[in-house]
Amino acid sequence: MISEAQFQKELEILIANAIREDVGSGDYSSLACIPADAMGKAKLLVKEDGIIAGVTFAKMIFEYVDPNLQIETFIEDGTAVKFGDVVFHVSGSSQSILKAERVVLNSMQRMSAIATKTNSFVKLLEGTKTKVLDTRKTTPGFRAAEKWAVKIGGGENHRFALYDMVMLKDNHIDFAGGITLAIAKTQAYLKENNLDLKIIVEARNLKEIIEILKCEGVHRILIDNFNYEDTRKAVVLIGTKCQTESSGNINEDTMRNYADCGVNYISSGALTHSVYNMDLSLKAI
Template identity: 40%
Template sequence: MTTPNSLFYPEAFLSPLAIDEAVQRALNEDLGRAGDITSMATIPESARAHAVMVARQSGVIAGLPLAVAIFQKLSPDLGIEAHARDGAAVAAGTHVLTISGPARAVLAGERTALNFVGRLSGVATLTADYVRHTAGTKLRICCTRKTTPGLRALEKYAVRCGGGFNHRFGLDDAILIKDNHVAVAGGVRPALERARAHIGHLVKVEIEVDTLAQLREVLDTGLADVVLLDNMDIATLTEAVNLTKGRVVLEASGSITQATIAKIAATGVDYVSSGALTHSAPNFDVALDIDA
């Protein structure tokens, strides 16, 4: 029988605790206090069903470990067979999971499983399209903290399934000095000096700049590991790369689209971060078909 662990994208980690928490919360939301009263009223307890989860469009699959965990939580008697794993590119009509066993459990888990797979596959598919536009360059596509509240770990995992990379997960795992921090701190240098005085040796420091003058100021301090180039046009990004000469890692951000990503990659920046990967990904069309 398929297990959640056998379906993970091999280059991304997602804690089993994150899966269990997300699945339990989603099932509690959908089943409420009394459970699936429609199925209990219309389907005999002994009835069995055979169902196939089908991708109705082409794209990149993500979220299958959550779907499996949902059905297993609802009934240990369900048999589940996977025909794909997370990170796989699938064509429209591809069968990704087969679920057989107690019909009530299949019906109770249907929508929650499809919600996770549809949402996460949408993120993975959009990310893969961004990555496709950067082929042959060193650029890495990253997500941001613009994620659905409560689903950040899952959505960032889906970005990895699509070939992207993760930015920081939260406010506690790296320092990112934004324009508002600089304004309150009194300037670029005092903000960087205070950051360096506060952190341990394993914590990276990134700072956002809006102009080449600010970039020069950051480079003069020698205190930043990464510089975020915010809303710069192609010519300015190119000049920033030439000015930096590899002294710091450069990340472009702001108004990143599929139409502009190839030109940004050609400038030579190291990373691009885009909130669109998670906040604007369309849902992936996936269905659960039950044999009559």
């Protein structure tokens, strides 16, 4: 996984690019009708029940736009909220508040939706040893915030990108000439390039599980698109030799059943690619 410093750098890049995209050469709506020295105050209003996420991120955005803006926080990240709740007040330059408004709202609405969905998945798995993982199926340019939202919702992060973990999936295996060759080539490459990366290998059936288990150095086996019966068999075969992860069209209706098969993790792209933004607004007070 990437370091905390790397993750913070990703967030900084995200914010800078979002403000560049939204503000460009200037917020002319505000510049045209709001005096430069005007001071104001606004509240972040919740208009839909869920899990709030992005409060700390919003502070980073306000800080980037104007370090003199003041934030008074009433509700922290990861808290269940309901219609009518006020998450924070922001006060200071009216122009600065308006400049940051859309990026703050876009970010918090999506992060809160992801945290809410993740939290619902986590609750479905209560009482099992299985943990919820996200995937790389994220919005281009917004991955760091979306993965942060998954953690706020109680889930865990999978690899951040292609560079911090090796995952040998069906196409890698087929192009490399088979599972054993793909693993051997990967291990040789990592050694030659002095890379310390964990290896995950996807299995499409029980035969492939057995072949993977003959190889050393595999951190986790991705049990992909297996039915319940074969998932249970795979978990027994793998035992404690490496971690297990179920994936492939797993949803709210099937997730608990896969967890009951004994897998360590369930990964779901739906956490980030199939959510509807939570309704939030920033209102002047």
